[in-house]
Amino acid sequence: MSERRGLLIILSSPSGAGKSTLSRRLRDWDKTISFSVSATTRAPREGEKDGQDYHFLTEAQFKADVAQGEMLEHAHVFGHFYGSPKAPVQAAIDAGRDVLFDIDWQGAQQIQNSALGAHTLSIFILPPSIKELHRRLESRGQDTAEVIGKRMQKSWDEISHWAEYDYVLINDDLEETEARLRSIVSAARLKRVQQPDLNAHVMRLQTEFEDRS
Numbered sequence: 001m002s003e004r005r006g007l008l009i010i011l012s013s014p015s016g017a018g019k020s021t022l023s024r025r026l027r028d029w030d031k032t033i034s035f036s037v038s039a040t041t042r043a044p045r046e047g048e049k050d051g052q053d054y055h056f057l058t059e060a061q062f063k064a065d066v067a068q069g070e071m072l073e074h075a076h077v078f079g080h081f082y083g084s085p086k087a088p089v090q091a092a093i094d095a096g097r098d099v100l101f102d103i104d105w106q107g108a109q110q111i112q113n114s115a116l117g118a119h120t121l122s123i124f125i126l127p128p129s130i131k132e133l134h135r136r137l138e139s140r141g142q143d144t145a146e147v148i149g150k151r152m153q154k155s156w157d158e159i160s161h162w163a164e165y166d167y168v169l170i171n172d173d174l175e176e177t178e179a180r181l182r183s184i185v186s187a188a189r190l191k192r193v194q195q196p197d198l199n200a201h202v203m204r205l206q207t208e209f210e211d212r213s
């Protein structure tokens, strides 16, 4: 079977629509998918581990990394800097492993416009309704009413970029959304550009074809 190139799988959504849940489920389904641990200047939330959930950096460290070209993309979100370190992504895709990104529309745009754009699969997650989005943010029990209010206000900004993505999923029934997400990833892995050995295979077919008789 031919080798394949790794995909850059981008999941974006307004906060609360379910991208962390879906991202976790996708990685449970296929443990070879690596997660791009972002760098951020925001403070860790309770239970978050440095190096696992995020790389928590000072603003000076973050800006130095950006200046040295170490970020694949970076953006200012909710008053803090966020970025995806480039080196682990390159290492994973060179080894034929997919990398999953939980980033906003600004990061998605930058990666899609980068040299790795051809190997990118972008998916936007929409909530079934704004009322349900609010309910999910509250049920997560992670934020204060004030933070939830801010997230709700920002959600329209994020939703307004839905048409810039390859696929859009309405996350109503979780099982169904997960099944659709798996189908999308499975199909994207079979794209011509993800199969670097195809050329050689077709050349072999050509030789066999010409040697027939």
Ligand code: ADP
Pocket (backbone or CB within 6 Å): 013, 014, 015, 016, 017, 018, 019, 020, 021, 022, 136, 137, 139, 140, 171, 172, 173, 174, 175, 177
């Ligand atoms: P995000 O990462 O987009 O901010 P989360 O994955 O944290 O969102 O989901 C927000 C909340 O909604 C969580 O409590 C999660 O368990 C719940 N949730 C996610 N998807 C669904 C769904 N399809 N139906 C009901 N609840 C969901």
Ligand code: 5GP
Pocket (backbone or CB within 6 Å): 012, 013, 015, 038, 039, 042, 073, 074, 075, 077, 078, 082, 083, 084, 102, 103, 104, 105, 106, 107, 108
């Ligand atoms: P949170 O602070 O709630 O973890 O994340 C806030 C927002 O920042 C989310 O929309 C998340 O997708 C986005 N985000 C997280 N990491 C990155 C990143 O590395 N780059 C970009 N552009 N956005 C990110």
